[in-house]
Amino acid sequence: MLRTVNRVLIGVVGLVLVVLGGSVLAVGLGAPAPSWWIHDGRHDVLLSDAERTRWRDAGWWWPVVIAVLAVLLLLVLWWLTAVLRRRRLAEVLVDTGDGAGALLRGRALQTVLAREAAELDGVAHAHVHLTGRRTAPETRVRLQLEPHVDPGTALHQLTTEALAHARNSAGLASLPAEVRLRAVKHGAERVS
Template sequence: MIGKCNRILTGLAGLVLLVVGGGVLVAGLGLSLPSWWPYDGRNDVLLSRGDRYRWRDEGWWWPTVIAVLAVLVVLALWWLLAQMRRGRLAEILVDSGDGEGALLRGKALEGVLGGEAASLDGVSDAKATLTGRRTAPRARLRVLLEPHAAPGPTLRDISEGALAHARASAGLDELPAEVRLKAVKHRAERVN
Protein backbone atom coordinates (compact mmCIF):
# COMPACT_ATOMS: atom_id res chain seq x y z
CA MET A 1 0.00 0.00 0.00
CA ILE A 2 2.67 2.53 0.96
CA GLY A 3 4.74 1.68 -2.11
CA LYS A 4 1.74 2.32 -4.36
CA CYS A 5 1.07 5.63 -2.56
CA ASN A 6 4.73 6.64 -2.99
CA ARG A 7 4.61 5.91 -6.72
CA ILE A 8 1.37 7.87 -7.19
CA LEU A 9 2.63 10.89 -5.21
CA THR A 10 5.96 10.89 -7.03
CA GLY A 11 4.25 10.59 -10.41
CA LEU A 12 1.80 13.43 -9.65
CA ALA A 13 4.55 15.70 -8.34
CA GLY A 14 6.67 14.96 -11.42
CA LEU A 15 3.78 15.63 -13.78
CA VAL A 16 2.93 18.95 -12.11
CA LEU A 17 6.58 20.05 -12.12
CA LEU A 18 6.99 19.02 -15.75
CA VAL A 19 3.88 20.91 -16.94
CA VAL A 20 4.54 24.07 -14.92
CA GLY A 21 8.29 24.09 -15.62
CA GLY A 22 7.74 23.44 -19.32
CA GLY A 23 5.17 26.23 -19.52
CA VAL A 24 7.44 28.72 -17.77
CA LEU A 25 10.32 27.69 -20.04
CA VAL A 26 8.22 28.14 -23.17
CA ALA A 27 7.01 31.55 -21.93
CA GLY A 28 10.58 32.56 -21.08
CA LEU A 29 11.75 31.66 -24.58
CA GLY A 30 9.05 33.91 -26.01
CA LEU A 31 7.18 31.15 -27.84
CA SER A 32 3.43 31.23 -28.23
CA LEU A 33 1.28 29.73 -25.47
CA PRO A 34 -2.46 29.04 -25.21
CA SER A 35 -4.62 31.98 -24.18
CA TRP A 36 -5.49 30.42 -20.81
CA TRP A 37 -1.84 30.23 -19.69
CA PRO A 38 -1.19 32.90 -17.01
CA TYR A 39 2.30 33.93 -18.23
CA ASP A 40 2.55 35.20 -21.73
CA GLY A 41 5.87 36.94 -22.11
CA ARG A 42 9.50 36.93 -21.20
CA ASN A 43 9.12 39.93 -18.85
CA ASP A 44 5.95 38.68 -17.15
CA VAL A 45 6.12 37.99 -13.37
CA LEU A 46 4.61 35.03 -11.57
CA LEU A 47 2.53 37.17 -9.17
CA SER A 48 1.87 40.82 -9.95
CA ARG A 49 1.39 43.40 -7.21
CA GLY A 50 -2.39 43.33 -7.76
CA ASP A 51 -2.48 39.51 -7.49
CA ARG A 52 -0.52 39.59 -4.25
CA TYR A 53 -2.87 42.08 -2.58
CA ARG A 54 -6.18 40.97 -4.15
CA TRP A 55 -7.48 38.75 -1.32
CA ARG A 56 -5.72 40.40 1.60
CA ASP A 57 -8.81 42.24 2.93
CA GLU A 58 -11.24 39.34 2.53
CA GLY A 59 -12.31 37.71 5.83
CA TRP A 60 -12.17 34.14 4.52
CA TRP A 61 -8.70 34.36 2.92
CA TRP A 62 -6.35 33.79 5.86
CA PRO A 63 -8.41 31.01 7.53
CA THR A 64 -8.54 29.21 4.18
CA VAL A 65 -4.78 29.56 3.65
CA ILE A 66 -4.06 28.34 7.18
CA ALA A 67 -6.48 25.39 6.83
CA VAL A 68 -4.95 24.30 3.52
CA LEU A 69 -1.42 24.54 4.92
CA ALA A 70 -2.46 22.61 8.06
CA VAL A 71 -3.93 19.81 5.92
CA LEU A 72 -0.71 19.69 3.87
CA VAL A 73 1.40 19.49 7.06
CA VAL A 74 -0.77 16.67 8.47
CA LEU A 75 -0.55 14.74 5.19
CA ALA A 76 3.23 15.24 5.06
CA LEU A 77 3.58 13.98 8.65
CA TRP A 78 1.38 10.96 7.90
CA TRP A 79 3.53 10.14 4.89
CA LEU A 80 6.75 10.55 6.91
CA LEU A 81 5.47 8.26 9.69
CA ALA A 82 4.34 5.70 7.12
CA GLN A 83 7.87 5.67 5.67
CA MET A 84 9.41 4.96 9.05
CA ARG A 85 6.95 2.19 9.93
CA ARG A 86 8.56 -1.20 9.92
CA GLY A 87 7.44 -3.61 7.25
CA ARG A 88 8.42 -6.62 9.31
CA LEU A 89 6.68 -7.96 12.35
CA ALA A 90 8.83 -7.54 15.47
CA GLU A 91 6.90 -9.92 17.72
CA ILE A 92 3.98 -12.33 17.74
CA LEU A 93 1.53 -12.71 20.58
CA VAL A 94 1.29 -16.40 21.54
CA ASP A 95 -1.58 -17.63 23.70
CA SER A 96 0.07 -19.18 26.75
CA GLY A 97 -3.19 -20.27 28.40
CA ASP A 98 -2.84 -18.01 31.46
CA GLY A 99 -4.68 -15.06 29.94
CA GLU A 100 -1.51 -12.98 29.66
CA GLY A 101 0.09 -14.43 26.54
CA ALA A 102 3.72 -14.60 25.61
CA LEU A 103 5.70 -12.72 23.00
CA LEU A 104 7.64 -14.59 20.33
CA ARG A 105 10.29 -12.64 18.46
CA GLY A 106 9.44 -12.31 14.80
CA LYS A 107 13.05 -12.80 13.69
CA ALA A 108 13.21 -16.11 15.56
CA LEU A 109 10.14 -17.47 13.78
CA GLU A 110 11.39 -16.10 10.45
CA GLY A 111 14.74 -17.85 10.95
CA VAL A 112 13.18 -21.19 11.83
CA LEU A 113 10.63 -20.96 9.01
CA GLY A 114 13.29 -20.07 6.43
CA GLY A 115 15.69 -22.69 7.75
CA GLU A 116 13.14 -25.48 7.65
CA ALA A 117 12.07 -24.51 4.13
CA ALA A 118 15.71 -24.36 3.00
CA SER A 119 16.35 -27.88 4.33
CA LEU A 120 13.79 -29.41 1.97
CA ASP A 121 14.95 -31.46 -1.00
CA GLY A 122 15.29 -29.31 -4.11
CA VAL A 123 15.47 -26.00 -2.24
CA SER A 124 18.71 -24.07 -2.55
CA ASP A 125 17.80 -21.19 -0.23
CA ALA A 126 14.73 -19.80 1.53
CA LYS A 127 14.06 -16.48 3.26
CA ALA A 128 10.99 -15.81 5.38
CA THR A 129 9.44 -12.50 6.38
CA LEU A 130 6.55 -11.96 8.78
CA THR A 131 4.14 -9.08 8.23
CA GLY A 132 0.70 -8.15 9.52
CA ARG A 133 -0.38 -7.67 13.13
CA ARG A 134 1.11 -9.46 16.09
CA THR A 135 -2.18 -11.27 16.71
CA ALA A 136 -2.66 -12.14 13.03
CA PRO A 137 0.72 -12.57 11.32
CA ARG A 138 1.26 -13.32 7.65
CA ALA A 139 4.28 -15.09 6.20
CA ARG A 140 6.08 -14.30 2.97
CA LEU A 141 8.64 -16.85 1.76
CA ARG A 142 11.09 -16.44 -1.11
CA VAL A 143 12.33 -19.87 -2.14
CA LEU A 144 15.20 -20.54 -4.52
CA LEU A 145 14.72 -23.90 -6.26
CA GLU A 146 17.43 -26.22 -7.54
CA PRO A 147 17.30 -27.07 -11.27
CA HIS A 148 15.91 -30.55 -10.62
CA ALA A 149 13.15 -29.47 -8.19
CA ALA A 150 9.49 -29.57 -9.17
CA PRO A 151 7.50 -26.54 -7.93
CA GLY A 152 4.30 -28.42 -7.06
CA PRO A 153 5.73 -30.97 -4.61
CA THR A 154 8.09 -28.37 -3.13
CA LEU A 155 5.19 -26.02 -2.46
CA ARG A 156 3.20 -28.86 -0.88
CA ASP A 157 6.18 -29.78 1.33
CA ILE A 158 6.53 -26.16 2.47
CA SER A 159 2.82 -25.90 3.21
CA GLU A 160 2.54 -29.21 5.06
CA GLY A 161 5.97 -28.98 6.69
CA ALA A 162 7.49 -25.61 7.55
CA LEU A 163 4.29 -23.56 7.59
CA ALA A 164 2.32 -26.17 9.53
CA HIS A 165 5.10 -26.46 12.13
CA ALA A 166 5.34 -22.66 12.48
CA ARG A 167 1.58 -22.37 12.88
CA ALA A 168 1.48 -25.16 15.49
CA SER A 169 4.51 -23.95 17.47
CA ALA A 170 3.20 -20.37 17.68
CA GLY A 171 -0.30 -21.58 18.58
CA LEU A 172 -1.90 -19.80 15.65
CA ASP A 173 -5.22 -20.84 14.17
CA GLU A 174 -4.02 -19.80 10.73
CA LEU A 175 -0.87 -18.46 9.14
CA PRO A 176 -1.61 -17.10 5.66
CA ALA A 177 1.46 -17.31 3.47
CA GLU A 178 2.69 -16.11 0.13
CA VAL A 179 5.41 -18.31 -1.35
CA ARG A 180 7.47 -17.03 -4.27
CA LEU A 181 9.40 -19.69 -6.09
CA LYS A 182 12.40 -18.84 -8.24
CA ALA A 183 14.77 -21.20 -10.01
CA VAL A 184 18.54 -21.11 -9.49
CA LYS A 185 20.38 -19.83 -12.53
CA HIS A 186 22.47 -22.58 -13.98
CA ARG A 187 24.23 -23.45 -17.18
CA ALA A 188 22.50 -25.57 -19.72
CA GLU A 189 23.51 -29.20 -19.53
CA ARG A 190 25.37 -30.54 -22.49
CA VAL A 191 23.78 -33.50 -24.20
CA ASN A 192 26.03 -35.99 -25.98
Protein backbone atom coordinates in the same frame (compact mmCIF):
# COMPACT_ATOMS: atom_id res chain seq x y z
CA MET B 1 19.37 -5.08 -1.33
CA LEU B 2 17.70 -2.10 0.31
CA ARG B 3 19.84 -2.54 3.41
CA THR B 4 22.98 -2.27 1.26
CA VAL B 5 21.64 0.79 -0.58
CA ASN B 6 20.81 2.43 2.78
CA ARG B 7 24.26 1.78 4.20
CA VAL B 8 26.10 2.96 1.09
CA LEU B 9 23.90 6.03 0.71
CA ILE B 10 24.20 7.03 4.36
CA GLY B 11 27.95 6.36 4.32
CA VAL B 12 28.58 8.48 1.22
CA VAL B 13 26.38 11.35 2.40
CA GLY B 14 27.98 11.23 5.84
CA LEU B 15 31.51 11.22 4.41
CA VAL B 16 30.76 14.18 2.11
CA LEU B 17 29.16 16.15 4.95
CA VAL B 18 32.04 15.45 7.33
CA VAL B 19 34.68 16.44 4.75
CA LEU B 20 32.89 19.61 3.63
CA GLY B 21 31.79 20.62 7.12
CA GLY B 22 35.24 19.97 8.55
CA SER B 23 36.84 21.98 5.78
CA VAL B 24 34.48 24.92 6.28
CA LEU B 25 35.09 24.79 10.03
CA ALA B 26 38.87 24.56 9.66
CA VAL B 27 39.07 27.44 7.14
CA GLY B 28 36.66 29.49 9.26
CA LEU B 29 38.87 29.03 12.31
CA GLY B 30 41.91 30.28 10.41
CA ALA B 31 43.56 27.11 9.09
CA PRO B 32 45.08 27.38 5.63
CA ALA B 33 42.65 26.39 2.89
CA PRO B 34 43.32 22.99 1.25
CA SER B 35 44.46 22.97 -2.37
CA TRP B 36 41.10 21.63 -3.57
CA TRP B 37 39.10 24.20 -1.57
CA ILE B 38 37.21 26.71 -3.72
CA HIS B 39 37.72 29.69 -1.39
CA ASP B 40 40.82 31.55 -0.30
CA GLY B 41 40.39 32.38 3.36
CA ARG B 42 38.18 32.83 6.36
CA HIS B 43 36.60 36.09 5.14
CA ASP B 44 35.73 34.76 1.67
CA VAL B 45 32.02 34.28 0.91
CA LEU B 46 30.71 30.90 -0.22
CA LEU B 47 28.95 32.26 -3.34
CA SER B 48 29.97 35.56 -4.87
CA ASP B 49 27.67 37.64 -7.09
CA ALA B 50 29.52 36.44 -10.20
CA GLU B 51 29.16 32.77 -9.22
CA ARG B 52 25.44 33.14 -8.46
CA THR B 53 24.60 34.86 -11.77
CA ARG B 54 27.11 33.10 -14.04
CA TRP B 55 24.68 30.77 -15.92
CA ARG B 56 21.54 32.86 -15.67
CA ASP B 57 21.48 33.87 -19.37
CA ALA B 58 22.36 30.42 -20.76
CA GLY B 59 19.34 28.69 -22.33
CA TRP B 60 20.32 25.23 -21.16
CA TRP B 61 20.84 26.11 -17.49
CA TRP B 62 17.30 25.97 -16.09
CA PRO B 63 16.21 22.79 -17.93
CA VAL B 64 19.33 21.01 -16.64
CA VAL B 65 18.81 22.27 -13.08
CA ILE B 66 15.14 21.23 -13.13
CA ALA B 67 15.95 17.80 -14.62
CA VAL B 68 18.67 17.09 -12.04
CA LEU B 69 16.43 18.18 -9.18
CA ALA B 70 13.54 16.08 -10.55
CA VAL B 71 15.76 12.99 -10.75
CA LEU B 72 17.03 13.59 -7.22
CA LEU B 73 13.46 14.04 -5.98
CA LEU B 74 12.35 10.79 -7.63
CA LEU B 75 15.30 8.89 -6.14
CA VAL B 76 14.59 10.28 -2.66
CA LEU B 77 10.88 9.43 -2.95
CA TRP B 78 11.73 5.89 -4.11
CA TRP B 79 14.11 5.45 -1.20
CA LEU B 80 11.61 6.86 1.30
CA THR B 81 8.73 4.64 0.14
CA ALA B 82 11.01 1.58 0.11
CA VAL B 83 12.14 2.28 3.66
CA LEU B 84 8.64 2.95 4.95
CA ARG B 85 7.19 -0.09 3.17
CA ARG B 86 9.70 -2.46 4.79
CA ARG B 87 7.75 -3.15 7.92
CA ARG B 88 8.74 -6.32 9.66
CA LEU B 89 6.73 -7.82 12.42
CA ALA B 90 8.81 -7.40 15.58
CA GLU B 91 6.95 -9.88 17.77
CA VAL B 92 4.18 -12.48 17.69
CA LEU B 93 1.78 -12.96 20.57
CA VAL B 94 1.67 -16.65 21.56
CA ASP B 95 -1.39 -17.85 23.44
CA THR B 96 -0.13 -19.77 26.47
CA GLY B 97 -3.58 -20.60 27.80
CA ASP B 98 -3.23 -18.64 31.04
CA GLY B 99 -4.59 -15.42 29.57
CA ALA B 100 -1.30 -13.54 29.74
CA GLY B 101 0.38 -14.87 26.64
CA ALA B 102 4.02 -14.77 25.65
CA LEU B 103 5.92 -12.78 23.06
CA LEU B 104 7.92 -14.53 20.36
CA ARG B 105 10.45 -12.45 18.46
CA GLY B 106 9.43 -12.09 14.84
CA ARG B 107 13.02 -12.37 13.62
CA ALA B 108 13.37 -15.72 15.42
CA LEU B 109 10.24 -17.12 13.78
CA GLN B 110 11.42 -15.87 10.38
CA THR B 111 14.84 -17.44 10.81
CA VAL B 112 13.50 -20.82 11.91
CA LEU B 113 10.91 -20.87 9.13
CA ALA B 114 13.52 -19.93 6.52
CA ARG B 115 15.94 -22.62 7.73
CA GLU B 116 13.27 -25.30 7.74
CA ALA B 117 12.08 -24.25 4.27
CA ALA B 118 15.67 -24.29 2.96
CA GLU B 119 16.10 -27.87 4.22
CA LEU B 120 13.22 -29.12 2.09
CA ASP B 121 14.14 -31.38 -0.82
CA GLY B 122 15.15 -29.36 -3.86
CA VAL B 123 15.07 -25.93 -2.26
CA ALA B 124 18.32 -24.06 -2.90
CA HIS B 125 17.50 -20.94 -0.89
CA ALA B 126 14.56 -19.66 1.15
CA HIS B 127 13.74 -16.16 2.35
CA VAL B 128 10.90 -15.42 4.77
CA HIS B 129 9.39 -12.04 5.62
CA LEU B 130 6.90 -11.80 8.50
CA THR B 131 4.19 -9.12 8.23
CA GLY B 132 0.74 -8.44 9.64
CA ARG B 133 -0.29 -7.87 13.24
CA ARG B 134 1.26 -9.56 16.24
CA THR B 135 -2.00 -11.44 16.91
CA ALA B 136 -2.45 -12.41 13.26
CA PRO B 137 0.92 -12.69 11.49
CA GLU B 138 1.31 -13.35 7.79
CA THR B 139 4.33 -14.56 5.88
CA ARG B 140 5.88 -13.89 2.51
CA VAL B 141 8.11 -16.76 1.42
CA ARG B 142 10.46 -16.76 -1.56
CA LEU B 143 11.87 -20.11 -2.57
CA GLN B 144 14.60 -20.73 -5.11
CA LEU B 145 14.11 -24.23 -6.45
CA GLU B 146 16.60 -26.57 -8.06
CA PRO B 147 15.86 -27.30 -11.74
CA HIS B 148 14.75 -30.90 -11.10
CA VAL B 149 12.07 -30.05 -8.50
CA ASP B 150 8.35 -30.04 -9.21
CA PRO B 151 6.96 -26.70 -7.95
CA GLY B 152 3.73 -28.31 -6.77
CA THR B 153 5.60 -30.82 -4.64
CA ALA B 154 7.81 -28.11 -3.16
CA LEU B 155 4.77 -25.96 -2.34
CA HIS B 156 2.98 -28.93 -0.75
CA GLN B 157 6.03 -29.74 1.40
CA LEU B 158 6.34 -26.12 2.46
CA THR B 159 2.71 -25.86 3.56
CA THR B 160 2.47 -29.27 5.25
CA GLU B 161 5.89 -29.20 6.94
CA ALA B 162 7.55 -25.81 7.47
CA LEU B 163 4.48 -23.56 7.65
CA ALA B 164 2.52 -26.12 9.70
CA HIS B 165 5.38 -26.43 12.20
CA ALA B 166 5.63 -22.64 12.53
CA ARG B 167 1.86 -22.28 12.97
CA ASN B 168 1.68 -25.06 15.57
CA SER B 169 4.76 -23.97 17.53
CA ALA B 170 3.49 -20.38 17.79
CA GLY B 171 -0.01 -21.56 18.72
CA LEU B 172 -1.63 -19.69 15.84
CA ALA B 173 -5.05 -20.56 14.43
CA SER B 174 -3.80 -19.75 10.93
CA LEU B 175 -0.63 -18.52 9.25
CA PRO B 176 -1.47 -17.12 5.80
CA ALA B 177 1.43 -17.21 3.39
CA GLU B 178 2.24 -15.72 0.02
CA VAL B 179 4.76 -18.00 -1.66
CA ARG B 180 6.86 -17.04 -4.66
CA LEU B 181 8.76 -19.77 -6.44
CA ARG B 182 11.74 -19.20 -8.67
CA ALA B 183 14.12 -21.60 -10.36
CA VAL B 184 17.83 -21.36 -9.72
CA LYS B 185 19.82 -20.32 -12.77
CA HIS B 186 22.38 -22.89 -13.67
CA GLY B 187 24.98 -23.23 -16.38
CA ALA B 188 24.71 -25.66 -19.23
CA GLU B 189 26.01 -29.11 -18.50
CA ARG B 190 28.97 -30.34 -20.48
CA VAL B 191 28.33 -33.29 -22.73
CA SER B 192 31.30 -35.40 -23.71
